[in-house]
Amino acid sequence: MSGSRGELPPLVDYLVVPAVNLTLAFLVSGLVVLAIGENPLAAVRIMLSGALGYAEGVGYTLYYTTNFIFTGLAVAVAFHAGLFNIGAEGQATMAGLGVAVVCLAFDGAPWWLVLPFAVAAAALFGAGWAFVPGWAQARRGSHIVITTIMFNFIAATVMVYLLVNVLGKPGAMNPETRTFAEATRLPPIRDMLLPLGFDVGTSPLNPSFFLACLAALLVWLLIWHSRLGYEMRVFGFNPTAAVYAGIDPARVVMIAMMISGALAGLLAVNEVMGVQNRLLLEFVGGAGFVGIAVALMGRAHPLGIVLAAFLFGVLYQGGAELSFERPKISRDMVVVIQGLVILFAGALEHLARPPLVRLFRRTRLAAEA
Amino acid sequence: MPIAPIPDAQVPALPPAIELVGIDKRFGGVHANRDIHLTVDKGSIHGIVGENGAGKSTLMSILYGFYQADHGRILVDGREVRIRSSADAIGLGIGMVHQQFMLVETFTVLENVILGAEGAPRLAAAESRARGLIERLARDYGLTVDPDRIVGELSVGEQQRVEILKALFRGAETLILDEPTAVLTPAEADHLFRILRRLQAEGKTVVIITHKLREIMAVTDTVSVMRRGEVVATWPTAATTVERIAEAMVGRRVLLHVPKASSVPGRTLLAVEGLDVRDGRGARLVEGVTFDVRAGEIVGIAGVAGNGQSELLETIAGIRRPSAGSIRLGAEAIGGLDPAAIRALGLAHVPEDRHRMGLVLALEAWENVMLGYQDDPAYQAGVLIDGRAVRAAATDRFRGYDVRPPDIRLRTGLFSGGNQQKIVIGREMERDPDVLLVGQPTRGVDIGAIEFIHRRLIALRDRGKAILLVSAELDEIRSLADRVLCMCGGRIVGECRPETPEADIGLMMAGVAA
Numbered sequence: 001m002s003g004s005r006g007e008l009p010p011l012v013d014y015l016v017v018p019a020v021n022l023t024l025a026f027l028v029s030g031l032v033v034l035a036i037g038e039n040p041l042a043a044v045r046i047m048l049s050g051a052l053g054y055a056e057g058v059g060y061t062l063y064y065t066t067n068f069i070f071t072g073l074a075v076a077v078a079f080h081a082g083l084f085n086i087g088a089e090g091q092a093t094m095a096g097l098g099v100a101v102v103c104l105a106f107d108g109a110p111w112w113l114v115l116p117f118a119v120a121a122a123a124l125f126g127a128g129w130a131f132v133p134g135w136a137q138a139r140r141g142s143h144i145v146i147t148t149i150m151f152n153f154i155a156a157t158v159m160v161y162l163l164v165n166v167l168g169k170p171g172a173m174n175p176e177t178r179t180f181a182e183a184t185r186l187p188p189i190r191d192m193l194l195p196l197g198f199d200v201g202t203s204p205l206n207p208s209f210f211l212a213c214l215a216a217l218l219v220w221l222l223i224w225h226s227r228l229g230y231e232m233r234v235f236g237f238n239p240t241a242a243v244y245a246g247i248d249p250a251r252v253v254m255i256a257m258m259i260s261g262a263l264a265g266l267l268a269v270n271e272v273m274g275v276q277n278r279l280l281l282e283f284v285g286g287a288g289f290v291g292i293a294v295a296l297m298g299r300a301h302p303l304g305i306v307l308a309a310f311l312f313g314v315l316y317q318g319g320a321e322l323s324f325e326r327p328k329i330s331r332d333m334v335v336v337i338q339g340l341v342i343l344f345a346g347a348l349e350h351l352a353r354p355p356l357v358r359l360f361r362r363t364r365l366a367a368e369a
Numbered sequence: 370m371p372i373a374p375i376p377d378a379q380v381p382a383l384p385p386a387i388e389l390v391g392i393d394k395r396f397g398g399v400h401a402n403r404d405i406h407l408t409v410d411k412g413s414i415h416g417i418v419g420e421n422g423a424g425k426s427t428l429m430s431i432l433y434g435f436y437q438a439d440h441g442r443i444l445v446d447g448r449e450v451r452i453r454s455s456a457d458a459i460g461l462g463i464g465m466v467h468q469q470f471m472l473v474e475t476f477t478v479l480e481n482v483i484l485g486a487e488g489a490p491r492l493a494a495a496e497s498r499a500r501g502l503i504e505r506l507a508r509d510y511g512l513t514v515d516p517d518r519i520v521g522e523l524s525v526g527e528q529q530r531v532e533i534l535k536a537l538f539r540g541a542e543t544l545i546l547d548e549p550t551a552v553l554t555p556a557e558a559d560h561l562f563r564i565l566r567r568l569q570a571e572g573k574t575v576v577i578i579t580h581k582l583r584e585i586m587a588v589t590d591t592v593s594v595m596r597r598g599e600v601v602a603t604w605p606t607a608a609t610t611v612e613r614i615a616e617a618m619v620g621r622r623v624l625l626h627v628p629k630a631s632s633v634p635g636r637t638l639l640a641v642e643g644l645d646v647r648d649g650r651g652a653r654l655v656e657g658v659t660f661d662v663r664a665g666e667i668v669g670i671a672g673v674a675g676n677g678q679s680e681l682l683e684t685i686a687g688i689r690r691p692s693a694g695s696i697r698l699g700a701e702a703i704g705g706l707d708p709a710a711i712r713a714l715g716l717a718h719v720p721e722d723r724h725r726m727g728l729v730l731a732l733e734a735w736e737n738v739m740l741g742y743q744d745d746p747a748y749q750a751g752v753l754i755d756g757r758a759v760r761a762a763a764t765d766r767f768r769g770y771d772v773r774p775p776d777i778r779l780r781t782g783l784f785s786g787g788n789q790q791k792i793v794i795g796r797e798m799e800r801d802p803d804v805l806l807v808g809q810p811t812r813g814v815d816i817g818a819i820e821f822i823h824r825r826l827i828a829l830r831d832r833g834k835a836i837l838l839v840s841a842e843l844d845e846i847r848s849l850a851d852r853v854l855c856m857c858g859g860r861i862v863g864e865c866r867p868e869t870p871e872a873d874i875g876l877m878m879a880g881v882a883a
Contacts, residue, residue: 225753227743234740237731243688244718244726245741246709361396 012356014304018297018345020352022311025344029337038328050321051314057321059189059203065306065313066205066270069212071291072309073219074126074264076300078144080223081256082236087133087148088264089288090155091126095265097162098125099272100177100279108181111273115186118273119211119266126265127258129155134257138250144257152288159281167279176280186274206274208266212309215263216302222259223302232256264288290338296346308345315341384447386411386543386574387432387463392441394427401427403598405441409543409591414565414575416585416606419595420618420815421785425578428595429545433465434458445543464536468548470528474521478531479503481520482538502538510567511560526557533564543574550584551813555843555875556673562588580618580815582611583844594618619817627823630831632851635664638835639685639716639804644694644704646677646684646859654680656859658694662804662835667826669838669850669867672878677859678839679721682806685837686718687711698804712741717797721808721839723786727793730782734772735763737781738796762799770795771821787818794822798829805829808839823849843871 030040051061071088078085085091098121106114133147163175186206193200223229235242235252242249271283290312297311298304319334344351385408392405401424409415419425430436432443434452442449445461452458458465472481482503483495499516506512514523514530523531529549536544546565550558565575565588577589585592586606593603594617602617615623639662646655655677662668670678683689685696687708696704703711712718720726728737739748739759748759763777770791772784781789790810797805810826811819826849830836840846846853847867855863857880865874 221753225756227749227754230736230739230743230754233732234729238725238729240726241729241740244686244708244720245743246687246707246712247743248707 009360012360014299014301017352017356018304018308020356021297021344021348022341024352025337025341028344029340032333032336032340033329036328036333038326043322043326043329046322046325047314047318050325051318054201055199056201056203057317059201059205060320061310061313061317062209063204063206063270063275063313064316065309066209066212067267067287068290068294068309068312069216069306070267070270071264071287072294072298072305073215073291073302074260074262074288075291075295076298076302076305077219077223077232077263078256078260079295079300080229080236081232081252082239083134083137083253083256083260084145085130085148085257085260085264086145086292087130087151087261087288088267088291089284089286090148090152091129091261091264092267092271092284092288093152093155093159094129095122095126095268096272096279096283097159098122098265099268100167103180103184103273104177107184110183111186114184115207115269115273118269122265122268123262124265126268127262130257130261130264131254134254137257138253144253156282163279163281174280177278179278180273184273185277186269204275206270208270208274211266211269213306215266216306219263220302228255264291290342293342293346311341312338383411385409385444386413386446387576388444388447389428389432390442390444392428392431392438392443394431394436394438396427400598402431402438405598405600407593407600407603409574409576411446411574412569412572413590414569414577414588416589416592417576417578417595418580418582418585418592418614418618420580420817421787421813423595423618424598425595426547427598429465429547429576429578432458433463433545459539459541462540462542463545464539464541464543465545466529466532466536466547466549468551470532472520472528472531475519477517477519478514478523478534479516481531482516482534484535486539499538503534506534506537509571510564512564524557526553526560529553529557529561530564541573543576544568545576545578547578548580549577550579550581556879558584582614582816585614586611596620615816619815621817623816624820625816626848627820627827629827629849632666632830634666634851635833637661637663638699639837640695640697641685642695642697644681644684644696645692646680646689647692654859655684658856658859658861660854660861660864662837664803664833664835665830666851667830667836667838667849669840669846669853670856671840671843671846671853671874672856674841676856676878678856679808680859681856682718682721682808682837682839685711686716686720686806708741709744713744715803716806717800717802717804718806719793719797719808719810721812723789723793728781728789730780732781733778734767734781734784734792735760735777737792738763738766738777740796742796742800766792766795766799769799770825785815786813787815790814790822791818794825798825801832802834804835804837806837806839809841810838811840811842811845843874847871847874 033040033043050057052058071092074088075085099118102118102121103114106117129151133144133151136142136147137144160175167177168175169178186208188203189205190200190202223233231247231252234245235247235249239249267284267287272279276283294305294308294312298308315338319337322329323331323334387409389405389407392402394402405428417425427436431438432452434454434457437453443452450461473484479496479499482499487495503516512530512534514527520528520531549561553561569575579585589606591603592606592609592614594601594614596618611625615625642659644655644658645653647653658681672678680689684691687706691704694704695702698714698716701714703714724730729740748755760777767775767777772788772791794810807826810822814822826836838846838850850867853865853867853874854861855874855877857878862880863877
């Protein structure tokens with residue numbers, strides 16, 4: 001995919017097409033905002049300044065971005081192997097269990113000591129939860145879309161059971177574990193930068209953001225520069241050719257799903273160890289599903305995913321500010337806008353392509369003549 | 370033949386069925402059609418030949434309304450027309466039979482024939498009209514097919530007849546067939562030619578697009594040769610020869626039969642004994658097959674497609690598992706090993722279908738150069754793939770096998786069929802395998818490239834390697850193989866010399882002389 005030449009120059013393919021899709025999404029969103037009697041331009045201004053206008057806002061935006069990078073990468077890795085992993089939500093949920101168990105077991109130990117174990121546990125639990133649907137598809141032919149959706153529900157109910165009956169704080173009304181000790185929590189970026197003389201404002205942004213960037217780099221190496229990634233892509237594009245090439249399809253399906261699940265699981269490091277500091281219900285908050293839109297919009301390329309994740313971070317943080325500033329635009333309205341972006345950038349991804357391809361042919365013809 | 374070919378110099382009595390005047394079409398930087406002038410006489414069978422990418426399909430797509438020409442005029446029956454869609458073309462009595470059939474496989478023949486031409490919300494009227502037509506055409510033209518059968522259950526030849534019926538049901542006076550025999554057995558092709566002659570006798574006009582010269586000679590009245598977007602020659606078929614047409618197509622003299630010395634077989638490199646292969650339901654695909662291939666010889670397997678040749682190749686390559694019997698590669702028993710292990714022992718495999726199996730079209734060309742050899746230590750750099758090494762190998766293969774354009778970063782699907790095949794053949798032959806399995810080495814490949822591929826196969830044989838060749842082209846088997854095995858119904862029904870007359874081999878392929 002990288003650098004491959006098709007009908008459009010790569011620059012147009014990767015930048016102009018998404019930009020056009022976004023513009024369309026915002027135009028329609030503007031009409032919706034107009035319909036409820038608000039000024040769309042003012043709404044855009046509030047969203048942008050809320051998400052990017054001050055240090056604290058930027059921190060929140062990047063905190064959301066971190067989650068979306070993990071789930072976007074998770075969906076993309078499976079995608080390259082021709083698998084549609086809808087289960088990032090459930091895989092991240094189960095990974096939360098892994099992170100919480102590690103943090104509670106090492107409670108009080110310094111975070112930098114606990115972090116490697118928490119990351120390993122998150123990846124392991126996420127991978128384990130994705131392995132079962134992967135195995136079922138590879139060996140029994142059950143379709144991964146169906147099984148991963150079902151596994152989201154199973155993960156959610158398992159979590160309820162565990163938090164109510166097993167892990168829950170005794171005597172508490174809320175189904176959640178006790179809070180981790182201060183030292184074990186991932187410190188906010190602000191606390192890390194203050195001694196250096198920078199004050200970036202209070203936000204949940206923590207070192208797992210760098211983990212997300214590292215994961216993006218590793219996924220890039222995996223997909224385009226490793227043998228396993230090559231085998232995944234061959235299988236994803238042409239399973240018959242994969243068999244011809246001596247690639248074991250069952251192995252590729254299971255490994256791709258486990259890597260995908262592990263990436264989704266890393267979200268729990270950010271949320272459980274970095275922000276909530278305890279295990280609670282529904283801490284994933286739909287990021288697993290946003291990951292699908294992020295992966296589609298980012299064309300399953302790590303760089304695109306980081307950019308798309310940032311865009312959705314802006315939408316989440318800016319949207320929160322917007323519903324706060326303009327009570328008429330409720331939280332649900334913001335969800336509508338996000339939905340429109342997903343619709344245009346994901347589902348209607350090819351809406352703007354044919355006219356662009358035609359336009360390009362014509363300009364090239366004109367340039368030649 | 371009822372209607373004699375009309376020489377170009379004479380003025381035909383009727384206006385031509387189709388006349389193209391100065392058609393010009395560009396796609397971006399590609400000049401697909403250059404100032405094309407073409408006259409198709411009414412009631413003639415007109416062949417258009419040219420290599421892949423010569424612009425034949427573009428020209429016919431313009432005539433059928435898929436594309437609009439940048440310049441030029443189209444005249445149908447002497448009247449200038451504008452064809453903006455396939456509906457316009459159908460309205461003008463132009464019907465097209467595509468290479469890839471446009472049929473709904475789960476529908477019956479009747480439903481497919483009326484599809485899109487039902488005429489009214491109630492189907493009964495169109496159905497009875499179509500039923501009458503199918504019966505009449507079956508009687509008149511030998512277009513026999515059962516109107517109530519499900520299309521997916523028909524043979525390829527029958528499906529093609531359904532396509533022709535569809536066009537005739539829509540009132541086609543001029544029928545365009547795109548590579549009509551690419552998927553047909555020789556007998557089916559002959560049947561098709563008989564149908565076309567009957568249509569011609571009824572006054573229909575037929576245009577055949579092909580790159581097979583044999584069928585041009587067999588069935589057409591007039592032949593036009595295209596090269597690089599231009600019509601370079603138009604001749605009455607009777608007044609030209611295969612060699613002249615081939616030369617016009619390629620732009621230089623080509624050898625249709627590559628000369629080779631007689632083989633000097635050495636020790637046995639591939640030995641197959643009592644091989645049985647069954648499908649998932651237990652049906653026998655290959656039954657008790659025993660043969661061997663020795664160093665320095667090419668063994669050809671002749672047979673009508675679907676008689677177990679594909680499964681035989683796939684089983685030897687490790688893609689399918691044998692249910693009984695043994696396969697030995699040199700001294701090693703390889704039956705039941707996986708493709709990677711078999712490849713590592715010195716067997717290479719050019720699969721029959723490069724799109725389905727031999728290549729990943731969505732990948733860049735250089736990435737396909739390591740397909741199947743991704744484990745090769747020469748391509749590794751630590752835990753990662755050594756992209757530079759693979760690209761160097763790819764550049765080398767591209768040069769050695771004259772792949773055009775010589776751009777290893779181009780997406781594989783953008784190469785022409787012949788060049789894709791050169792990528793596959795280059796990849797497999799450059800490993801210097803002891804045994805090479807080759808399926809349909811020149812399917813959909815230009816004449817110029819066929820000569821090239823044949824030379825390479827013979828050169829490999831002369832280096833003392835063993836080659837097992839499966840081809841649907843009897844000509845190809847006869848000109849390459851040193852021994853010919855005939856397969857029918859999953860069994861080897863006979864062995865003969867390549868000099869054996871075609872008719873005798875054909876009988877053996879049908880299982881008659883077994």
